[in-house]
Amino acid sequence: MSAIEKIPLEQTELLRFITAGSVDDGKSTLIGRLLHDSKSIFEDQLSSITNTTRKRGMMEGVDLSLLTDGLQAEREQGITIDVAYRYFATPKRKFIIADTPGHEQYTRNMVTGASTANLAVILIDARKGVLTQSRRHAYLASLVGIPHLVVAVNKMDLVDYSQSVFDGICKDFSAFAERLNLHHVDFIPISALKGDMVVERGDRLDWYKGTTLMDLLENISISHDVNKEDFRFPVQWVCRPHTEKLHDFRGYMGRIESGAIQVGDPITVLPSGLNSRVKEIVLYEGTVAEAEAPQSVTLTIEDHLDISRGDVMVKTGDLPQVTKAFDAMLCWLSEQPLDPARKYLIKHTTRVVKAVVNRIDYQVDVNTMNQETSDKLTMNDIAHVNIKVQQPLVCDDYQRNRATGCFIVIDESSNNTVGAGMICASA
Amino acid sequence: MSNRPFAHLDALESESIHIMREVAAECANPVLLFSGGKDSIVLLRLAEKAFRPCRFPFPLMHIDTEHNFPEVIEFRDHRAKELGERLIVRSMEDSIKKGRVVLRSETQSRNAFQSVTLLDAIAEFKFDACIGGARRDEEKARAKERIFSFRDEFGQWDPKNQRPELWDLYNTRTHSGENIRVFPISNWTELDVWEYILRENLEVPSIYFAHEREVIRRESGLLPVSHLVQPDADEHSEKMTVRFRTVGDMSCTCPVASNAATVEAIIAETAMTRITERGATRMDDQTSDASMELRKKEGYF
Structure with a gap:
């Protein structure tokens, strides 16, 4: 190219x-x-x-x-x-x-x-x-x-x-x-x-x-509204054309959610933890030497690694959390209240996993900002909760990085979007 | 890293590419609706940007009212061939022959009946997602529609019961028989579309540019003379220099008086214009304040 x-x-x-x-x-x-x-x-x-x-x-x-x-x-x-x-x-x-x-x-x-x-x-x-x-x-x-x-x-x-x-x-x-x-x-x-x-x-x-x-x-200056420090690239789609000319081409397609990347930069793929380097940054128009959020790009890497949708590429040394349990602020959006006994689906970056709400720590009264103990969540309620997921998520604290800190909750039986969450991952 | 602003067209483009890739990854059997109109022309370029050097992970489909401008149909076939992608055409004529669509007259507008043929085609191919080129700035009902717009098994839209859509996390889940309409350029305006056509140097059908045409002045607009539209006894046709802002059913798509012969001139005209795109060009949207909303509820795009 x-x-x-x-x-x-x-x-x-x-x-x-x-x-x-x-x-x-x-x-x-x-x-x-x-x-x-x-x-x-x-x-x-x-x-x-x-x-x-x-x-x-x-x-x-x-x-x-x-x-x-x-x-x-x-x-x-x-x-x-x-x-x-x-x-x-x-x-x-x-x-x-x-x-x-x-x-x-x-x-x-x-x-x-x-x-x-x-x-x-x-x-x-x-x-x-x-x-x-x-x-x-x-x-x-x-x-x-x-x-x-x-x-x-x-x-x-x-x-x-x-x-x-x-x-x-x-x-x-x-x-x-x-x-x-x-x-x-x-x-x-x-x-x-x-x-x-x-x-x-x-x-x-x-x-x-x-x-x-x-x-x-x-x-008003908005150029710093996106996190510019931490490179986060959730893989959306793997492109393998299988044509004669591009027989071995394997491109990882996605959007740079935050930070920037250059050809040659060392990257780590999560959750596997395998390392490689960026070989090419491919756009429709041709290849470029660098790219930054919020560009949609295709990356190729130096090594043959097993990478699929849901994996996240980051710069080696600037790692997010990889976790199967996390705290979050959860806003409930559905007329049907949260059922703590049920499994829900969580969509976070490009990954969909099964999840349960492990614990409701407190609910926030949005009018007074007071914290109240609660064991249920109904529509428009906001609570601090702990969530367990079946497979690890690659995430950052929401206040540091919106794109890797947000998730939605889906009810598997109705397929409705029933909750919106913001991960609290500060150590 | 630079602190340069991320320009609006780049921001819109990146969002649209992200949406297309989400559809491809999460939906089992998507299709892209391509009419030969400017919005779906933009969709095709976005699909190229999203998936090349691979093939598109979906076919293209056109629901043909057979009331289309010949220039547009010619363009549609030419563009699909150029891209090397599969084009499915389903004709309303077939729905009429099968008795699925009953028209009062041969010359009546067919826009509203496209839904029947579309829903039949969705059932035939078991599509679970249709990517379309609708924009929220087009119309009041569209302004309230999600990017991923869920339809029940009758293809119907329930505006009061839409899934909340947060961040860029799209809920693409459907039960069997249901489908999702996906609008990757929801956040684009008419002007953005033309600016993108210029930037990307995209070819569009000739009827978008100023040309001479026989028209009739009827109600508040101009109607193109064709085998579907002839002057009534008390009307006369005249030759005018016009162009189309939208392409659709020839019996109700009105041209506007214009000398804009290049994309640059269209952009200048669009930036100055004082009438909405649908207000100027679609007689079927003027029948009632809620006509688009009613059509959408019936399964329209």
Whole structure:
């Protein structure tokens, strides 16, 4: 295969974010505002929601929150039932919003939306201040390890754009957030309804010297959101073309989940522990000398080793844990409660194994963050558990490495996804 | 290591390749739905990136309404041959002959009835996963659909009862008779697709580019004159310079007035355009606010 220079790259980054807030916090209005003011709403969408706004009796303006209503049942009942994804772009970045509804299934939906997010926008109603639900949103954001948190204090128009109201909320939130494992928090006063400080600055918040929400979304640095230190390469698929030209070709296909690799680097295959070196890094376009997360690549190695899907290649000397029992934070997603007597399936990286929940250490009250003893898990519960698996998993602590620290739990009889887990592997 | 940003197209591409490889590894008998349209053209390049130098671990399949533009069918066959991959074609005409599909008239749109032929083909080949080129930015119901979208044994989608989808850990499990629809480019937009076509220098059917065509102005759109669509007594046809943004059933796929004759010009036009892709081009999506949702529940892509 021919060697190529680096593939030319466009400079627009992709930022995935989630908006967290309850029904009355103006979350849909904020998303509508971001789409509208960034000129991402199409004329036919606008005329359709204008019609609906009139049908519902509002004779003036456009209810921007209607943009995020999806399904028939939702439009009839005026509720949102699941995670929806929205897309918009500015010249600087492309954005994917995971829009999650704010009612009783909140934990399940927010964890789902947050699992792929770089950033969370937590909405707080300026009139109400930091509520139980704000604390819940912040806790879930920290649990799922979202790298950036933005607290948007909304409805500033209803508190006369008061600086002291805003400062008070920032102080309350910061005091509480100290207890959480949050990396970075920004505060922005906004009015999603009037458009202040969302895309345009407006002229009613002159005392605020920080950036607008859009400015922040466009410029916050996300290049370090992926773990760059530890090379982790779960094998997805083994490619053996068996053609005359490539008779002995054996390529290990997968995505570099974290870190980087160069031709010649010594690697260890886990769980077997066998060693070799990287011979080639193959892309469709040709071979390259180095590659990094999150690229999907094909690797060949110097030695003939028995490697199959589910094995993980790492750099020799930078080893993850290889274990058949581990602690984890487990979020239960199913209406059917966890049955500790049953075996479940766990999907972790590219490996699916049988598992049992060995022990429930404590449950976390997502509203108070208090730990409570518990012997059961029902939908939306979050607990610290110990899990035993039939075959060893190659894993890292979730807070250090999302990709090798996360897993889902599957009920073998219904085939449903019933749990989401984050491994606690700190020694 | 460099701190350069990972560009959006690279991020989307890598995610899609990862999805394709998960399907190949975990599903027993997958198939890739290839229509000759731009989204499935992108899917084929992603499959090449995912599996070369090996063959694709799945065949290609087209559900042919026989209301397709001839240029697109020609392109479909040419592309499959060029790739050296197996192409299965199942025709709606057969479903009609068997009495599985009953149409009111020969010229009626066949989009909605593709589901019957698709479900029959899934049963015939016992496919447990169909890879398709749907995107979430296309339509409201799509925005809520999972990348791995589970269908029951009647091929139906239950939007209120979807499996949670977290991180990049996809649950691909099905019982016998059930199947999964997989949408590797869920997170791509129309613009991303065109930018990728440009970057990868991909060939697309000629009807995507501006050309002269006989059209009729009907309701809010333009309809191409063909053996399926003729002007009514009070209408007249006219020659216009148009292009198609989507390719589908000739009886309801509308072109837009455009002079965009190159991929670059299409990108410039797409970046500026003020009407959604389906809003401009599909008359069957304008019949009710929920028409896509209803079709999907019946087993549509």
